[in-house]
Amino acid sequence: MQNKKSWYTKWYILLILTIILLVTFIVAIPLIINSCYLNNDGYITVWNGADTLQFYGTILSFISTTMLGILALWQNYSLSKQNDNYRKMIESKDLPIFQVRLAGFSGFMSKPSVEIINLTQNIATNFEVIKCGIKHSLEAKYFMEYIIKEPYQRYFKENEQIKLEFSGDTPNISNGNNGELLFELKFQYIDIYGGKHNKKAYTYVAK
Incomplete structure (x- = not known):
């Protein structure tokens, strides 16, 4: 059996009630003010x-101006968000996609390429390797970090392939239950719009 929504959860009923309250607020109050001063009774004012x-009209004008200002701010925010989403969608089509492959080691997990x-x-500028090392998958810290032989920042052309050589000693692999071994490479680059991106790639390696 489907649960029926309560009457106060239906949007059109809330809209009708809101309109009634607004009409009452705008029309009824001036009539009440007029009636009070017409009968000339009650509290005497200067x-x-x-x-x-x-004065009541001034209050209504202030409320309507404030509501229009809030509506304008909300519209500007919505348009700005739509423009940002559209810009990100356009930029995502122009971002390079890198494939990183561990070509091998020279020795037991030393001097990787x-x-x-x-x-x-799509091109990338200022391509730079930040870190490279081996760690256990359940740990954040490298127990062996490699050093790139020729550190540089380069211009990465479209469909270009490069090979990087690293230096490093044979790691001392612990026998603890810290998960699988991960070879991880962290790098960064700048896209054609000047945006900076930090990426990482990893692969499992056998002990």
Whole structure:
């Protein structure tokens, strides 16, 4: 059996109630003010009915101006968010996609070589390796960090393939239950729009 929604959860009923309240607020209050000053009874004020109605009109004008300002800010925010999403969608089509492959080691997990391929027609500038090392999958810290032999920042052309050589000693692998061994490479680059991106690639290696 489907659960029926309560009457106060239906949007059109809430809309009708809101309209009724607004009409009451806008129309009924001036009539009440007019009636009070017309009968000339109740609390005596130093201002007359016209002054009170003018003051009430000023309040309504202030409320409507404030609501229009809030609506304008909300529209500007929505348009700005849509523009940002559209810009990100356009930029994502122009970002390079890299394939990183561990070509092998020279010795037991020492002096690795890595092949990096730009799979797209999009260029990348200031391509730079940040870190490279081996760690256990359940730990954040490397127990062996490699050093690139020729550190540089380069211009990565479309569909270009490069091979990086690293130096490093044979790691001392512990026998603890710390998960599988991961070879991880962290790098960064700048896209054609000037945005900086930090990426990482990893692969499991056998003990």
